[in-house]
Amino acid sequence: xxxxxxxxxxxxxxxxxxxxxxxxxxxxxxxxxxxxxxxxxxxxxxxxxxxxxxxxxxxxxxxxxxxxxxxxxxxxxxxxxxxxxxxxxxxxxxxxxxxxxxxxxxxxxxxxxxxxxxxxxxxxxxxxxxxxxxxxxxxxxxxxxxxxxxxxxxxxxxxxxxxxxxxxxxxxxxxxxxxxxxxxxxxxxxxxxxxxxxxxxxxxxxxxxxxxxxxxxxxxxxxxxxxxxxxxxxxxxxxxxxxxxxxxxxxxxxxxxxxxxxxxxxxxxxxxxxxxxxxxxxxxxxxxxxxxxxxxxxxxxxxxxxxxxxxxxxxxxxxxxxxxxxxxxxxxxxxxxxxxxxxxxxxxxxxx
Amino acid sequence: xxxxxxxxxxxxxxxxxxxxxxxxxxxxxxxxxxxxxxxxxxxxxxxxxxxxxxxxxxxxxxxxxxxxxxxxxxxxxxxxxxxxxxxxxxxxxxxxxxxxxxxxxxxxxxxxxxxxxxxxxxxxxxxxxxxxxxxxxxxxxxxxxxxxxxxxxxxxxxxxxxxxxxxxxxxxxxxxxxxxxxxxxxxxxxxxxxxxxxxxxxxxxxxxxxxxxxxxxxxxxxxxxxxxxxxxxxxxxxxxxxxxxxxxxxxxxxxxxxxxxxxxxxxxxxxxxxxxxxxxxxxxxxxxxxxxxxxxxxxxxxxxxxxxxxxxxxxxxxxxxxxxxxxxxxxxxxxxxxxxxxxxxxxxxxxx
Numbered sequence: 001x002x003x004x005x006x007x008x009x010x011x012x013x014x015x016x017x018x019x020x021x022x023x024x025x026x027x028x029x030x031x032x033x034x035x036x037x038x039x040x041x042x043x044x045x046x047x048x049x050x051x052x053x054x055x056x057x058x059x060x061x062x063x064x065x066x067x068x069x070x071x072x073x074x075x076x077x078x079x080x081x082x083x084x085x086x087x088x089x090x091x092x093x094x095x096x097x098x099x100x101x102x103x104x105x106x107x108x109x110x111x112x113x114x115x116x117x118x119x120x121x122x123x124x125x126x127x128x129x130x131x132x133x134x135x136x137x138x139x140x141x142x143x144x145x146x147x148x149x150x151x152x153x154x155x156x157x158x159x160x161x162x163x164x165x166x167x168x169x170x171x172x173x174x175x176x177x178x179x180x181x182x183x184x185x186x187x188x189x190x191x192x193x194x195x196x197x198x199x200x201x202x203x204x205x206x207x208x209x210x211x212x213x214x215x216x217x218x219x220x221x222x223x224x225x226x227x228x229x230x231x232x233x234x235x236x237x238x239x240x241x242x243x244x245x246x247x248x249x250x251x252x253x254x255x256x257x258x259x260x261x262x263x264x265x266x267x268x269x270x271x272x273x274x275x276x277x278x279x280x281x282x283x284x285x286x287x288x289x290x291x292x293x294x295x296x297x298x299x300x301x302x303x304x305x306x307x308x309x310x311x312x313x314x315x316x317x318x319x320x321x322x323x324x325x326x327x328x329x330x331x332x333x334x335x336x337x338x339x340x341x342x343x344x345x346x347x348x349x350x351x352x
Numbered sequence: 353x354x355x356x357x358x359x360x361x362x363x364x365x366x367x368x369x370x371x372x373x374x375x376x377x378x379x380x381x382x383x384x385x386x387x388x389x390x391x392x393x394x395x396x397x398x399x400x401x402x403x404x405x406x407x408x409x410x411x412x413x414x415x416x417x418x419x420x421x422x423x424x425x426x427x428x429x430x431x432x433x434x435x436x437x438x439x440x441x442x443x444x445x446x447x448x449x450x451x452x453x454x455x456x457x458x459x460x461x462x463x464x465x466x467x468x469x470x471x472x473x474x475x476x477x478x479x480x481x482x483x484x485x486x487x488x489x490x491x492x493x494x495x496x497x498x499x500x501x502x503x504x505x506x507x508x509x510x511x512x513x514x515x516x517x518x519x520x521x522x523x524x525x526x527x528x529x530x531x532x533x534x535x536x537x538x539x540x541x542x543x544x545x546x547x548x549x550x551x552x553x554x555x556x557x558x559x560x561x562x563x564x565x566x567x568x569x570x571x572x573x574x575x576x577x578x579x580x581x582x583x584x585x586x587x588x589x590x591x592x593x594x595x596x597x598x599x600x601x602x603x604x605x606x607x608x609x610x611x612x613x614x615x616x617x618x619x620x621x622x623x624x625x626x627x628x629x630x631x632x633x634x635x636x637x638x639x640x641x642x643x644x645x646x647x648x649x650x651x652x653x654x655x656x657x658x659x660x661x662x663x664x665x666x667x668x669x670x671x672x673x674x675x676x677x678x679x680x681x682x683x684x685x686x687x688x689x690x691x692x693x694x695x696x697x698x699x700x701x702x703x704x
Contacts (some may be wrong), residue, residue: 004390016391024387028380035376036357039368039548039555040674041667074426074556075599077574085571087458099583110585118584196391203391203602204426204556217529219437220572221459222429231451232470233462247427250555315393322392 001263002200002337009342009349011279014151014176014298014333017200026259027202030252034091044251051254052224058261058321059193061209062080062182063174069210071244076175077104077206079192082244083171084145086216091115092144093211096133096168098157100150105173109145117141118279126155126292130162139164144168148183148191151174152324152331153291154276154298160187180272180297181266182336185209190216195257198297198335199264200257205249210241222247243256264336272297279334279343288352290329297334300324303350312348319349353553354689361671361694361701363631364687366503366528366650367553371612376397378611379554382604396603403606404576408594410613411545411559415526416536423560423596424576428527430454431544431560434596435523436464436497443467445494448485448520450509457525461497469493478507478644482514489518496522500529500543504676504683505643506628506650512539531616532624532649532687537561542568543602547609550649550687551616554608557601562593574599586655616688623688624649631686631695638703642681649686652676655702664703671701 002018004010010018038044052072052149060067073079082227085108089095094115097105099122102137109116117136124132131267133146148159154176163170169189179198185191191209195201195224210216218225220235224245237243265271276297283289283301290300303310307323307330314330332346354370356362362370390396401478404424412419425431437460441447446467449457451474459466469488476484485498496518506528515522521541529535531550537543543561549552562568570577570589576597581587591596619624628649635641635653642652655662659675659682665684666673673684684698 003387009388010390012390012392018390019383019387021387024383027383031379035355035371035373036359038362038370038672040364041672042664043667049405075574077599081572097585101583103573103575103578103581103585103587106581106583106585107575107577107587108585109575110571110587111571203605204600217463219408219463221463222427222454223455223459225459226455229455229458231453231458232468232697233449233455233458233460235455235459235462247429248556253555264608302489312394315395320390320393323616332540 005337005339007318009345010330011196011319011321011334011338011342011346014331015197015322017197017335018337020263022263023200023202023256023260027252030250030255034251045190047255051251052249055249055254055257058178058215058258059195062178062183062199062261063193063209065186065209068240069209069211070211071210071241072249073206073208074204074244075104075206076173076192076194077108078206078246079190079330080105080108080171080173082192082208082220082246083216084108085219087143088144088217089114092140094138094140095143095145096141097137097145098133098147100152101147102151102173102175105145121150126295126333130158130165131153133162134165137168141168144170147173147176149181149296151176151297151298152329153300154186154296155292156181156295163188170177176296176298180271199260199296201260202253205253205257208241208244210244212242213241216295218243218247270335272334276334278340279338279346282343282347286347299332299334300329302328303330314349317349319345321346354654357689357691357694359670361697363684363686363690363694363698364672364674365550365687366683367549367550367674369687370689371617372552374615375552375554375608375612378607379604381601382607386603400603400606403603404601407601407606407609410610413541414530414535414551414613415545417538417561420592421561421563421565423562423593424601425558425560425598426556426601427456427558428544428546429460430558431542431600432457432460432523434572434598435542435568436460437569439495440569441464441466441494443658444492446490446492447495447497448493449497450485450499452504453499454503454525454527457497473502478626478647481507482510482517485514489520493520496520496614499525499527500535501533501648501650503528503650504681505652506648508533508642508647509701514542528648528650532621534621551612553612554605557605557609560593560596562596565593565595570595572598610691620688624686627688627690628686630692631684631690631698634695634699638699651684651686652681654680655682666701669697669701671697673698
């Protein structure tokens, strides 16, 4: 199903998931057709529109929300920028984030002009995450902006509990959660989806859940944002979150999203959890493991020497993991597709 | 070279250009490799970085500017939003545009909050374009935001002359100019490139020229915008226009851009101009042609009855053109690849 496993112990879905043969074929088939029939004309546009409808519904299904509340984006970075630019917060407003966020969220926070308060999670037990974040909330805090699963350690941030404890709206970066742990985003305010990671979609595919589309300004409109417009640019936004759709997605990309999402088995979460558990246990016999048990499906660990060099050596042995820049940590991503043999190869490569 | 011409008189590069076999093969080859080797690991990231360098240089070459002044985007819409959001204009500022712009520019203008003044060009001779635009400029005008070639009629807007006459900065939408008429954007301030149209690149590829990157705020940052960042999101922007790069571009897409751009012959502009001239003359014998001679390479014309229905009928006869919504016009796009036979089929389909 995933050809990469024929050659590699591919343990980096946290950066980009393995591609299934069927997904690549869906993309290739659309491209062959475009090569022969061109990329326009009424049937082409019908396929494109139908592809957007199907992709939106499929992404919505992954996070338990209605399709009308999902925008089609190209990345989690897009979603963060759309939300933080659209909220129109100012220098008197505070947003609470953590010290373990990806730049896709942090950059958007920074340019929004808000005051950023950073909860220190590094080195903290997972059980202390909620308290550390709540401690940063003050009377000027307008938003929580953080990951559901930390991309560094894989620790789970209890986002629903945090929302309840603080009563604040939450922008949640779902890059390391959607597709690998069960997610119900419906009670949250904004939730981003990175389709190319755990969902194994083609590059540059993503989604954004917006619980109340009318309460967020459109600040990055595309042709897909409007249902009618005037010559001075005034426009009637589309119903629901589709107004935040920020650009063209190739017909093949849309087909690839649907194919990839349809391929995942029902038992995926349990199996990924189990393989992360085994990964952690195997590594812990040989190296220092930083990630706690029973969190997400990323396993961070420390080896002697330079982490980047170690990741490179592992690659030469057919094991694909990543180092975490600015630290001495390596990270392995476990999915339902991970085998015991992959884990044995990993241990041999990093502690052999 | 372009398989679509084996079956269709494909005359809609103004929406999306024909794909060359070599371009599709460059994309497919990268995808095969990703299928087998995964989408991460040191060699993968080296290919991705090298691909960005090459694509940036190739796009810069198309508009006669240094690569350091070009951002990699995914569409002209991205470029317009990046510029208009980044300029931080307000309700006391005016921007002059025209009544013949695409929503990609208009929507960005609208949400920027500026006052929009719309020069009326519809129905005007091409020779009157400059006067009509200059007449809208007032003491509060901060920017000209308009197309180089109008997507409706193909008429050329003398952007350099306008900049000289008004002394204003100019954001130029290059969707219908780059690749089909000679463009030197260096004296302009902001210039967008739609790679998937006349440059025949894969979907979702584009560029943005920024003459003075330090004078434009980064308001839609991506991981590619920074060279270093702190945990609160403060970041050191990359040198030059690369700080406006707004997201991931697949390795295959980058290879496709370079392959597509390398395939165009030196004589492309003369030939496209000549084929547009022939198209206009042939159509004018049978229907009312709206586009003037010796402008861009789009030919707009009027047929009896509903234009959308006429475009659909033409498609059924193997002729791909488009209607212009809200008008009774059809539009044919002529490139260097257009043949006399394509034009004969066009005339037979719309006036047969």
